[in-house]
Amino acid sequence: MMAKIRRYLVEYRRFVPMAATALLAIVAYSSGAVLYRGMRDPQVFLNLFITTPFLLISAVGMTFVILTGGIDLSVSGVVALTTVAAAALLREGWNAWLVVLAMLVMGTLLGAVMGGFITYLKVQPFIATLAGMWFARGLCFFISDDAIQINNRIYDLLGDTKFLIPLLADPVEQTGAYISPLAVVAMLVLVVGTYVAHRTRFGRTVYAIGGSEQSALLMGLPVNRTKVLVYALSGFCSALAGITLSIYVSSGHGSYARGFELDVIAVVVMAGTSLAGGQGYVFGALFGVLVTDVIQTLIQFHGDISSWWTRIVVGALTLIVIGIQSQLAARSGRGGDRNGAKERVQSEAARRRRRLTVAGVAGGVAVVALAAVLIASLGGNGTGDGTPTAGIPACDFESTRQDEAASLVAGGAVIAYERKGGEDCIHELYAIYPDGRMVLDDGSQQLEVHVTAGEVDQLLSTISARRWFTDEMYDTWHTPCGQCFTYYTTVVYQGQEKTVKAVDGGTDAPADYWQVVSAINGVLAAFDSGE
Amino acid sequence: MMKKPKRPFQWSKLTESRLFLPLVALALILLFDLLFVDGFFDISYSGGRLSGSLINILRNSSTVILLALGMTLVIATGGIDLSVGAIMAIAASVAAIMMNPVIIGVELPPHLMEFINDPNFTFAPLWQVIMGTLIAATICGLWNGVLVAYGNIQPMVATLILMYAGRGIAQLITNGVRIQIFYEPYAFIGGGWLILPFSLYIVAIVFVLAWLLTRKTAIGLFVESVGVNARSSFFSGIEERKIKLLAYTFCGFCAGVAGLVASSNIKTSDSNNIGLDYELDAILAVVIGGTLMTGGRFSLLASIIGGLVIQAITTSMYAIGVAANAVLAIKGVVVILVILLYSEQVRALVRRVTAPKGVSR
Numbered sequence: 001m002m003a004k005i006r007r008y009l010v011e012y013r014r015f016v017p018m019a020a021t022a023l024l025a026i027v028a029y030s031s032g033a034v035l036y037r038g039m040r041d042p043q044v045f046l047n048l049f050i051t052t053p054f055l056l057i058s059a060v061g062m063t064f065v066i067l068t069g070g071i072d073l074s075v076s077g078v079v080a081l082t083t084v085a086a087a088a089l090l091r092e093g094w095n096a097w098l099v100v101l102a103m104l105v106m107g108t109l110l111g112a113v114m115g116g117f118i119t120y121l122k123v124q125p126f127i128a129t130l131a132g133m134w135f136a137r138g139l140c141f142f143i144s145d146d147a148i149q150i151n152n153r154i155y156d157l158l159g160d161t162k163f164l165i166p167l168l169a170d171p172v173e174q175t176g177a178y179i180s181p182l183a184v185v186a187m188l189v190l191v192v193g194t195y196v197a198h199r200t201r202f203g204r205t206v207y208a209i210g211g212s213e214q215s216a217l218l219m220g221l222p223v224n225r226t227k228v229l230v231y232a233l234s235g236f237c238s239a240l241a242g243i244t245l246s247i248y249v250s251s252g253h254g255s256y257a258r259g260f261e262l263d264v265i266a267v268v269v270m271a272g273t274s275l276a277g278g279q280g281y282v283f284g285a286l287f288g289v290l291v292t293d294v295i296q297t298l299i300q301f302h303g304d305i306s307s308w309w310t311r312i313v314v315g316a317l318t319l320i321v322i323g324i325q326s327q328l329a330a331r332s333g334r335g336g337d338r339n340g341a342k343e344r345v346q347s348e349a350a351r352r353r354r355r356l357t358v359a360g361v362a363g364g365v366a367v368v369a370l371a372a373v374l375i376a377s378l379g380g381n382g383t384g385d386g387t388p389t390a391g392i393p394a395c396d397f398e399s400t401r402q403d404e405a406a407s408l409v410a411g412g413a414v415i416a417y418e419r420k421g422g423e424d425c426i427h428e429l430y431a432i433y434p435d436g437r438m439v440l441d442d443g444s445q446q447l448e449v450h451v452t453a454g455e456v457d458q459l460l461s462t463i464s465a466r467r468w469f470t471d472e473m474y475d476t477w478h479t480p481c482g483q484c485f486t487y488y489t490t491v492v493y494q495g496q497e498k499t500v501k502a503v504d505g506g507t508d509a510p511a512d513y514w515q516v517v518s519a520i521n522g523v524l525a526a527f528d529s530g531e
Numbered sequence: 532m533m534k535k536p537k538r539p540f541q542w543s544k545l546t547e548s549r550l551f552l553p554l555v556a557l558a559l560i561l562l563f564d565l566l567f568v569d570g571f572f573d574i575s576y577s578g579g580r581l582s583g584s585l586i587n588i589l590r591n592s593s594t595v596i597l598l599a600l601g602m603t604l605v606i607a608t609g610g611i612d613l614s615v616g617a618i619m620a621i622a623a624s625v626a627a628i629m630m631n632p633v634i635i636g637v638e639l640p641p642h643l644m645e646f647i648n649d650p651n652f653t654f655a656p657l658w659q660v661i662m663g664t665l666i667a668a669t670i671c672g673l674w675n676g677v678l679v680a681y682g683n684i685q686p687m688v689a690t691l692i693l694m695y696a697g698r699g700i701a702q703l704i705t706n707g708v709r710i711q712i713f714y715e716p717y718a719f720i721g722g723g724w725l726i727l728p729f730s731l732y733i734v735a736i737v738f739v740l741a742w743l744l745t746r747k748t749a750i751g752l753f754v755e756s757v758g759v760n761a762r763s764s765f766f767s768g769i770e771e772r773k774i775k776l777l778a779y780t781f782c783g784f785c786a787g788v789a790g791l792v793a794s795s796n797i798k799t800s801d802s803n804n805i806g807l808d809y810e811l812d813a814i815l816a817v818v819i820g821g822t823l824m825t826g827g828r829f830s831l832l833a834s835i836i837g838g839l840v841i842q843a844i845t846t847s848m849y850a851i852g853v854a855a856n857a858v859l860a861i862k863g864v865v866v867i868l869v870i871l872l873y874s875e876q877v878r879a880l881v882r883r884v885t886a887p888k889g890v891s892r
């Protein structure tokens with residue numbers, strides 16, 4: 001029996017890292033389902049696909065790049081650029097499908113240009129795509145400094161449609177388990193990517209380049225063309241991911257998806273794709289995404305563990321998968337050309353020692369991470385605000401500090417401005433006083449800066465001119481997206497007092513509302529320069 | 532006195548110098564400022580400190596230069612360290628928590644509680660804070676080094692792990708709280724002036740340390756040798772693993788110093804934003820300094836000039852009114868231009884132009 005398992009393991013060794021990740025995802029989800037009743041809801045499982053379609057799409061593109069032995073750091077920049085450019089074009093009144101097409105072409109071209117630099121001018125992939133990332137992200141702010149709301153019928157349709165799952169949903173009531181169009185698109189990308197990688201000439205060339213670029217060249221494979229195409233493909237996937245993100249959050253801003261490329265690379269590595277190139281499977285990306293999402297879901301369900309544990313656990317898992325990989329590479333005697341060469345000159349004893357070190361380090365990290373998670377969960381001392389990954393609504397949006405705001409207004413403030421949510425789950429309460437004093441309370445500390453009384457007066461008259469105190473300025477509320485802000489703004493002016501609340505990413509806010517918010521933010525910018 | 536052999540002045544000697552291209556880049560940017568920005572070169576002296584745009588460039592580039600010093604050694608061994616920004620965040624968190632442990636619920640004796648907001652209060656003495664921070668950062672560097680040198684993991688992947696998890700760890704240390712730093716002597720590290728900004732003296736100390744380490748011992752030679760060919764270095768008796776370990780550890784140490792400077796400058800431990808994207812700036816500084824990403828010869832001084840070039844670009848863009856975030860796009864273009872400038876094709880062109888007539892190369 002053991003011998004048989006052993007034989008299987010040896011034969012299908014190349015699947016081991018991917019299978020380990022898949023197994024981990026299943027085990028983690030099952031243990032969650034045992035612990036938390038809520039996780040047995042099929043919708044929670046489907047949400048794993050619904051909340052992060054962009055991660056999966058980008059991971060497919062990245063897998064191709066990494067298979068050739070390169071890397072694409074421009075993903076997050078292209079994603080952000082796509083959201084901003086799409087939002088700006090839609091605001092100009094372009095047709096939504098045309099915008100989608102234009103964005104895909106733009107992403108592909110950006111990728112192709114970077115690929116051209118890498119292939120023909122021999123710029124390191126790392127540097128070229130880094131420059132591409134900076135370029136794309138900087139370009140966002142040339143287009144718009146502020147977040148642009150998207151108010152488009154087709155976008156709304158794509159974002160709100162629910163494909164009900166037969167047997168798990170009630171088609172008449174339109175309730176029950178569902179999957180979103182974006183998740184379907186992501187799965188399609190995954191399937192097409194898998195097909196391209198294993199069943200086309202292009203895919204085989206990609207693997208060949210990753211195995212050894214020199215050999216691929218000598219075999220007469222179109223190395224240069226394929227490399228450019230791979231980066232173009234990654235650019236295409238990033239643009240598609242950007243479109244799904246902009247649909248998901250109904251807005252575009254240059255600071256979206258910061259650090260996203262790290263998430264994508266971590267996913268690809270966890271999927272068992274070797275960063276040396278040539279080894280790995282596109283389909284594994286699914287398991288990488290699932291593991292990340294399951295960890296996040298577990299942390300959300302537990303409630304007491306702080307969200308930064310996600311990063312630490314994912315980091316530890318990445319290390320473990322790499323440990324497994326290098327073990328396997330050592331056993332099969334080919335692990336990257338440089339290591340391979342080194343391998344041969346080492347004695348058997350040294351090799352065993354090295355393997356033990358790697359296993360020891362990986363095991364140690366796993367134990368430490370598990371123990372730490374346990375300690376944290378037993379201690380239950382998390383505060384619950386941290387850095388949720390793109391798109392995961394981890395903030396508690398409902399609870400507000402309106403009582404505090406009211407007391408500030410009672411204390412003489414003319415504007416009480418509460419901002420909650422965003423990428424970092426901030427919860428800030430600003431008070432602006434008529435004499436120019438401004439106080440920021442972000443929950444842990446208080447900051448105070450001063451502007452002139454004239455500035456405050458001008459701001460108040462601007463707000464008033466924006467019909468703040470008329471009936472045209474009304475409350476809007478809907479479930480906020482993961483990276484959006486919720487705003488509660490109380491303004492006191494010439495004996496009138498009015499509070500208006502709204503949610504970023506909403507398309508139904510009053511006409512002048514965002515102008516007022518940006519006017520207030522303009523004055524509050526004094527906090528940034530005052531630091 | 533040694534008598535120097537007299538040689539005719541040769542353009543090619545100058546252009547082949549390692550400092551030539553970084554200096555040309557810096558000169559071009561300053562020329563741009565001279566033409567388009569009024570009063571860019573004004574330096575005034577008041578209240579015991581020099582101030583002006585040039586001083587600002589020096590002051591703001593100090594963190595990047597600190598990182599670049601460590602990064603130079605790492606890149607010279609053929610590696611890369613992506614985790615320096617995260618190590619800065621960890622360092623800042625450690626420093627803040629040592630000065631103000633109250634924030635994570637540590638009970639102080641009642642007679643100390645009233646000093647919490649006192650600018651001269653700190654829980655641990657300053658030297659302990661600095662030592663503790665640097666030790667924590669050095670351990671982070673050591674961890675990277677162990678993974679790369681003894682775990683045989685690709686440098687980019689090995690350091691990516693800490694880059695990814697590092698900010699989580701930094702938040703873990705402070706329990707997710709952004710700690711305000713009130714202690715004035717600590718604020719002096721990054722924000723103080725002794726005629727020149729104090730952080731420049733720190734940069735100078737670390738530079739001298741690195742220079743002594745690499746140029747007055749054989750270590751610098753070993754680093755270059757490992758970068759050119761790790762295997763043949765191994766065969767010629769260089770313990771390449773220990774050299775790599777040393778490079779990464781030193782890089783972690785430098786990141787710790789940079790974390791001290793950055794956190795004392797903004798007076799908070801902001802785990803999410805301290806050192807964000809700085810690893811990229813540091814790598815860029817090294818690349819502008821002419822050290823090849825594949826390893827080999829390096830020049831600490833050239834890396835410093837690289838760091839200045841980056842900061843000069845940023846400051847000039849601010850001066851002509853480009854928005855802070857949009858500067859990234861310009862930086863991206865500059866990176867590509869610089870890299871192309873260093874590429875073999877362009878270098879060959881420069882040689883052809885500057886070579887004396889009738890001499891074929």
